[in-house]
Amino acid sequence: MATESCHRDRPLPIFGWAMYDFANTIYSAVVVTAFFPVFMARLAGRDLYTGIAQTVSMIVAGLFVPIAGAVADRTGRAKRYLFWFTLACCGAAAAIGVAANDRLYDAAAGSPAPGLVLVAALACFGVANLAYQASLVFYDCLLPVVASPERQGRVSGLGVGLGYLGVVIALPIAQFAVGATGAMRTAFLVAGVAFFASSLPVFLFVHASPPADRARVTRQMVAERFRGLGHTLRRLWHARPVLCFFVGNFLCTDVVNALIMWTRSYLMKGAGYTEKGSLGVLVGMSVSAFILGMGMGWLTDRLGSKRALLAATGSLGLCIVVAAATREPWVVIPTILVFGSGGLAGVWVAGRKFVLDVAPPEQVGEFFGLYGVTQKLSVFGCTLFAAMADWAGYRVALVSLLAPLVLGMAFLAASRAERATSAPA
Incomplete structure (x- = not known):
């Protein structure tokens, strides 16, 4: 994707770009983490349906994003694609609350929702999640x-920090709306509206220069992008240090996605927190991640993306061990707020920077598409956690995440941020 250096590092475009992190984290926190798993558990009485819906939508997104990133490189229309996928996500998220009314059904009380209602709610969630995940590759391209390059870590950190600030603002508003109406479905409407409204700055203030040979989307061009993607994958197979990053990121992001989806459920069902108490922990995590996200941006620019990634994933491992070993709030909460929040923020901040370190300038979208594959297909942990929680309890489910995390850290340790060669035209 072509860029002009004279347009970089300006406050307004940086603010507009970072505000999209503020916006999309509202969806992730309100829908994926705080309300949809609890909402579906109330309707269906089990967690596995949510885990399956998350897994399927992420796999579909993983198959889509590599070619989407390559097409964005060739057409120079990343911002346009970002708008339409954002709109689709917001609409589908709001529709979850239309598809199912949690005031009418309560599986724990013996009145689960009919199958058609469950399918409709899960379908809306799947579409919203697919659109959300696909939008991220176009956003990262910008x-x-x-x-x-020397400021990309800090700007990425600013975005991640603002994202968690969005959680601090959106979660209490969503909880207030739920309390006022007596129905969790209200939270999905709030999330959809807040996401779209907060995303507007990126569309107003960020202007990408199109490539000199910008093309329209045609079958021939898409086929060319598939061939180019094949060349890139073959080169990556021989560039083992870069390949190790993608494999390691796949495994570690698997853990991150599981933690994002199941943290509140674990706090309520595995650690004995109330609904209000668990929401308070999430808000506290978001405040902490707002600060630590910007700190991780500075650390990434100073130490490099690889070291920052290892520090972030190590922090997550420590948090999992402590949370599984004890329920003492004076131990668990500080650990979550410092190591959990810092680890979650750091994985996103340093991961983006690593991709920019290795991607040829004209293939930024394609490499972010491959990076997206490692994120979107990193969903087996979500289903594994749900199945383990149903079978053996939440503490065992949490400990099970250490296996992919440690293996992922081993691959990251073997990686190196070296620039890949360009694909043939």
Whole structure:
């Protein structure tokens, strides 16, 4: 994707880009983490349906995003694609609350929702999640548009920090709306509206320069992008240090996605927190991640993306061990707020920077598409956690996440941020 250096590092485009992190984290926190798993558990009486819906939508997104990133490189229309996928996500998220009314059904009280209602709610969630995940590749493509290489870590950190600030603002509003109406479905409407409204700055203030040979989307061009993607994958197979990053990121993001989806459920069912108490922990995590996300951006620019990634994943491992070993709030809460929040924020901040370190300038979208595959297909942990929680309890489910995390850290340790060669035209 072409960029002009004179347009980089300006405050307004940086603010507009970072505000999209603020916006999309509202969806992730309100829908994926705070309300949809609890909502579906109330309707269906089990967690596995949510885990399966998450897994299927992420796999579909994983198959889509590599070619989407390559098409964005060739057409120069990343911002346009970002708008339409954002709109689809917001609409589908709001529709979850239309598809199912949790005031009418309560599986624990012996009145589960009919199968058709469950399917409709899960379908809306699947579409919203697919659109959300696909939008991220177009958003990431715009980072080199607004920031020069020496500032990309800090700008990425600003985005992640603002994202968690969005959680701090959105979660209490959503909880208030739920309390006022007596129905969790209200939270999905709040999330859809807040996501779209908060995303507007990126569309107003970020302007990408199109490539000199910009093309329209045609079958021939898509076929060319598939061939180019094949060349890139073959080169990556021989560039083992870069390949190790993608494999390691796949495994570690698997853990991150599971933690994002199941943290509140674990706090309520595995650690004995009330609904209000668990929401308070999530808000506290978001405040902490707002600060630590910007700190991780600075650390990434100073130490490099690989070291920052290892520090972030190590923090997550420590948090999992402590949370599984004890329920003492004076131990668990500080650990979550410092190591859990810092680890979650750091994985996103340093991961983006690593991709920009290795991607040829004209293939930024394609490499972010491959990076997206490692994120979107990292969903087996979500289903594994749900199945383990149903079978052996939440503490065992949490400990099970250590296996992919440790293996992922081993691959990251073997990686190296070296620039890949360009694919043939």
